[in-house]
Amino acid sequence: MANSPQARKRARQAEDHRQRNASQRSTLRTAIKKVIKAIRVGDKAAASEAYKAAVPVIDRAAGKGLVHANKAARHKSRLNAHIKALAEG
Template sequence: MANTPQSKKRARQNDARATVNKARRSRIRTFLRKVEEAIASGNADSAKDALRAVQPELSRGVTKGVLHKNTVARKMSRLSSRVKAISASA
């Protein structure tokens, strides 16, 4: 339990940041789910649009410290290749 005023304040700040980061992660996951659903449906146009929408969200997650840079790079690469494969087959 926090005893000093500084540690009490840090506990409050940590709770506030955790709430913001949780919301941010949830928002990113929603955008990722939309891309996954578009890929699963096989609709190349909606998959491209969803991919275009998720890119800035993932980048924002990196700059805000919610996600690691390499994690986002890996996700973007894999999603891009899957969308490209759908576009090629359509």
């Protein structure tokens, strides 16, 4: 257990950061799942709308360091490729 005032404060801050990160990570995952769900149904319009809503969430998570920039780019690229494939197929 934290004994010094500094250690107590750091423990308090770590818990606050953990909860905030968990919430933002959950929001990120939910946004991605909404796009995936629309893609699975095959609704291109709904998938495009969900994607437009998800992109700022993904970018915000990457900007805050919640996920790596490359992971954010990978998610956006793959989701967009799936949506484009709906139009062709």
